[in-house]
Amino acid sequence: DARVTQTPRHKVTEMGQEVTMRCQPILGHNTVFWYRQTMMQGLELLAYFRNRAPLDDSGMPKDRFSAEMPDATLATLKIQPSEPRDSAVYFCASGLVFGAIDEQFFGPGTRLTVL
């Protein structure tokens, strides 16, 4: 049964350290999303790719965040340097946009704590 996978599931790090989160989208999906979820802000779109091309990363703090999709099976979100305010759950989702309904399939998330 196809699903989005994310690693790591949990990450605790100290301020200033680099954090890399990885996502394997569902094979055949043409769009990959990165979201951040906090109690205060809810679910925020950070960036998304279509057919591996970055289309919008306006939701991402550019000075410290970067998102890439080196191949169709891997998307990465990197924070360097990390700050305590980056503590959140980061979800990757994939979908077949321009399909019948365009629902998004979410991965289990990476719970990041920056001390």
Place this chain on the structure above:
Amino acid sequence: GQNIDQPTEMTATEGAIVQINCTYQTSGFNGLFWYQQHAGEAPTFLSYNVLDGLEEKGRFSSFLSRSKGYSYLLLKELQMKDSASYLCAVRDQGGSYIPTFGRGTSLIVHP
């Protein structure tokens, strides 16, 4: 962009019916989604409406009125496992084709 408004929290009794409302303002409209998210888990897709009216799927139904900028999710025969956050997401007619999520409604079902 969109403004999406949902109640923050609702409570209901097991076996009852609950209606979760979502109002939105958008420049153009191109679909509304409902997702369910249990605590500590990822959101999962529940329903999609693009035309006015009611879409029924088992115990869950979703209604849309485009002229009013309004949708609701109706949950019947509530079960304890329905305790979760319910996220409304709206897509506009911009070229991105990407929906914006509301803050979600936390539903607590008690015995």
